[in-house]
Amino acid sequence: MDDRIASSANPLFDTLVVIGPGLIGASVLHRARRDGTLARRLIAVDVNPVFRDRVRELGIADEVTGDAASAVADADCVMLCVPVGAMGEVAATVVPAMRSGAILTDTGSTKVAVIEAIKPSLRPDISYVPAHPMAGTEFSGPDAGFATLFDDRWCLLTPLQDVSSDSAVEAVETLWQRCGARTRTMAPEHHDRVCAIVSHLPHLLAFTICGTADDLADQTRSEVLDFAASGFRDFTRIAASDPIMWRDIFLSNREAILEMLARFMEDAQAMARAIRWDDSDYIVDRIERGRQIRRSLIGNHQA
Numbered sequence: 602m603d604d605r606i607a608s609s610a611n612p613l614f615d616t617l618v619v620i621g622p623g624l625i626g627a628s629v630l631h632r633a634r635r636d637g638t639l640a641r642r643l644i645a646v647d648v649n650p651v652f653r654d655r656v657r658e659l660g661i662a663d664e665v666t667g668d669a670a671s672a673v674a675d676a677d678c679v680m681l682c683v684p685v686g687a688m689g690e691v692a693a694t695v696v697p698a699m700r701s702g703a704i705l706t707d708t709g710s711t712k713v714a715v716i717e718a719i720k721p722s723l724r725p726d727i728s729y730v731p732a733h734p735m736a737g738t739e740f741s742g743p744d745a746g747f748a749t750l751f752d753d754r755w756c757l758l759t760p761l762q763d764v765s766s767d768s769a770v771e772a773v774e775t776l777w778q779r780c781g782a783r784t785r786t787m788a789p790e791h792h793d794r795v796c797a798i799v800s801h802l803p804h805l806l807a808f809t810i811c812g813t814a815d816d817l818a819d820q821t822r823s824e825v826l827d828f829a830a831s832g833f834r835d836f837t838r839i840a841a842s843d844p845i846m847w848r849d850i851f852l853s854n855r856e857a858i859l860e861m862l863a864r865f866m867e868d869a870q871a872m873a874r875a876i877r878w879d880d881s882d883y884i885v886d887r888i889e890r891g892r893q894i895r896r897s898l899i900g901n902h903q904a
């Protein structure tokens with residue numbers, strides 16, 4: 602581990618720079634402020650002046666700036682929390698300005714495309730550790746952040762042999778554990794397929810079902826909205842998520858999402874056939890599997 606990265610009783614880093622203090626970045630900053638175990642000095646960088654003012658008002662960073670290159674000059678760790686489609690451009694701005702031995706990490710929801718976008722900017726004396734906290738809400742921007750967002754959630758790390766030093770992987774893992782998360786390491790391609798089914802496809806379905814309901818005839822639409830109980834409402838919660846973030850996720854994990862969508866559509870067709878032909882056993886079997894998954898998820902969470 603770099604000698605500027607302190608031991609466990611002390612803050613992990615001297616200076617941590619969060620680029621894009623929205624839901625995820627601001628949550629990391631809140632946690633860092635609350636516990637004092639992540640970094641002695643916190644710097645937030647955002648392109649949006651309104652968000653910079655909000656971060657200042659929230660008091661979750663020691664410095665707030667729009668100048669990413671000067672902000673990272675003395676950082677031990679730079680965390681990119683911008684939309685997936687902006688990662689490459691931001692890395693190209695900050696990596697040349699980072700000090701030798703520093704760590705670069707990101708929180709992007711897709712990994713293969715983000716790694717491809719960042720890799721061309723890397724230097725041999727900078728370690729890059731891609732990561733993805735599996736936690737979020739439908740809200741975005743600095744006001745959405747809160748210190749406990751990552752408690753008992755997974756953070757998936759997809760280190761790369763050629764650019765992620767062991768000490769940097771250990772430091773990023775410790776950072777997420779100090780944010781309250783459990784960590785797991787996997788290959789970027791595997792990450793993208795897993796997230797396509799457990800995160801990206803559910804969002805695609807939620808956006809689509811809300812659009813379909815909205816396209817229905819006027820009277821039905823108002824009934825949908827008036828009488829929507831928890832089933833439809835559960836879809837609308839995730840359908841309220843940020844359009845830019847989700848556009849970037851869909852376009853950057855295209856193949857895995859299309860593969861999972863095709864499998865889903867085959868299964869939905871099978872369900873349609875079972876309904877058409879009164880195949881009660883098939884219908885009950887599928888619903889029973891859904892129930893079991895829900896029970897095992899809740900059981901795991903409580904455990």
Ligand SMILES: NC(=O)c1ccc[n+]([C@@H]2O[C@H](COP(=O)([O-])OP(=O)(O)OC[C@H]3O[C@@H](n4cnc5c(N)ncnc54)[C@H](O)[C@@H]3O)[C@@H](O)[C@H]2O)c1
Nearest residue numbers: 621623624625647648682683684685709710737738741742
């Ligand atoms: N929202 C979630 O549930 C969630 C969960 C895990 C990971 N992620 C990933 O984490 C990243 C951040 O997501 P979020 O939900 O916090 O987004 P967000 O929209 O809440 O925040 C993004 C921030 O980045 C800023 N920004 C955009 N371009 C920038 C640039 N070029 N330079 C500096 N700042 C810039 C925005 O102004 C905003 O403050 C994304 O890559 C997303 O895929 C999101």
Ligand SMILES: O=C(O)C(=O)C[C@]1(C(=O)O)C=C[C@@H](O)C=C1
Nearest residue numbers: 710734735736737738739800839
């Ligand atoms: O809980 C939510 O609202 C989320 O959308 C969080 C969620 C998810 O799908 O689980 C969304 C995107 C991420 O990359 C990680 C987590």
